[in-house]
Amino acid sequence: MSVHCYQALLLFGYKITQKPGGSPITRVCQVVVAAFRKWHIELPLDASLLYEVDGQNSAIEGSRKLEHTSEFEFLDKAAIISSTDAKSDFSANPWRLCTVTQVEELKILVRMFPVWATTIIFSAVFAQSSVFVEQGMVLDKRVGSFDIPPASLFTFNGISVMIWIAIYDRVLIPIARKFTGREKGFSELQRMGIGLVLSIVTMVSAALVELKRLEIARTEGLIHENVAVPMSILWQIPQYCFAGAAEVFTAIGQVEFFYGQAPDAMRSLCAALALVTVTVGSYLSSIILTLVSYLTTQGGDAGWIPDNLNEGHLDRFFWLMAGISFVNLLVYIGCAMRYKYKNV
Structure with missing residues (x-):
């Protein structure tokens, strides 16, 4: 037999x-x-x-x-x-x-893992909020008769999130629905991908602001002065707004993806995995900052992020994060294109 x-x-x-x-x-x-x-x-x-x-x-x-x-x-x-x-x-x-179902549970987790891994870089990028605050400290914080605390600009991040949620539901979904035929307009993977693109735009925006700030510092002879340059802190608003938009697309799409694609009995676990990326991204962010600080201060150089940012190159750090995010986006696109949705 x-x-x-x-x-x-x-x-x-x-x-x-x-x-x-x-x-x-x-x-x-x-x-x-x-x-x-x-x-x-x-x-x-x-x-x-x-x-x-x-x-x-x-x-x-x-x-x-x-x-x-x-x-x-x-x-x-x-x-x-x-x-x-x-x-x-x-x-x-x-x-x-x-059982086959039990085996397929693990297969689903394995298929989702590359998508999960690529969102760690997204979380690492948005863990750089402290660097945004440092940048704001060396910008002109006066707006009329008020002094604007750099950390208060996170308000624009929250405002951006609320605005983009409304735009997404009322404008983007109806338009996308006509082209994709999907009830939700975009798939979860498409939504996350848009957010990853916006995360790159966030870093590019921050880099451009820093380039202009350093140019003004050189023009005004402030390179060796640890003081704010005559450039309004309001120029940071776009990068906070782009960050909020990126969160609406990627963070929410990520939770929907892991919950929707998870096996029935693993939905809580997979939804938790989506949140774990925030923690892992924070650790990765710290590692990147430590490496940048170590490598760029060799030979007695001030480094990219010294105490006096006018002597540094914070713009290069933002370009580095944008480059890492771009490579991560390419990897994500490859993973998303190969991903096979679960069969029930």
Whole structure:
């Protein structure tokens, strides 16, 4: 009897008395362990021979069944019904045998990982808010009879978010709907991509402001003076507004993507992963700042971000972040184009 026929008979007569449960992380580990345990077993040519429970509902509480996909075939080995499984007193051991739905849960997470990773750079870029404040400290903060605290310009970020949410819902979605035929106008991946583009524009805007500021510092002979230059702090408003627009597209699209594409029983976990990028991005931002400070101060140079910004090149730092964001955008586009939406 061939291996495939034997597997077919095992599948026909195989019943389990226990359902795979546990936390989402536990289920992921079970698939990995089960797949490695059966690394030497050949996969059946017919995917229907892989193990799955009968009926409309999956064996995972609160989750619909997921259709089998051909990607990451090694993980499918976790759903192969071996002769050992059949002899185990018809009792399921999820560390040896997993359902197709459980395997597909992990496949979805693996497919989403590259998209998740590319949004870390986005979070790192927007963790540079402290640098925006430093830039504002060496600009003219007087507006009429008022002194504008640099940190108060974050108000324009919030205002931008509110305005762009209204524009997105009332203007962009109806227009996009006519071209894409989608009820939401843009897909989540398209929305995130637009936000990544806007993050580049944010850094370019900040770099242009800094270039002009340094030019004025040189003209006024203030290079070696740790003082503000005669250039209004209001020139920073565009970069805060672009930042707000980027957040509307990427941050919200990111949450929608991870929640919508997550398996039913992993939605909370995947939504949390979207928020984890903020933390990871903050750490990455600190690493970038540390490296820039170390590398640009070699040989006794003042560096790009010295205490006296008039002697530095903060513009180069903004161009660097724009360049990193551009490369990240290209990687994201590649990941988004290859991404396959889940089958239910």
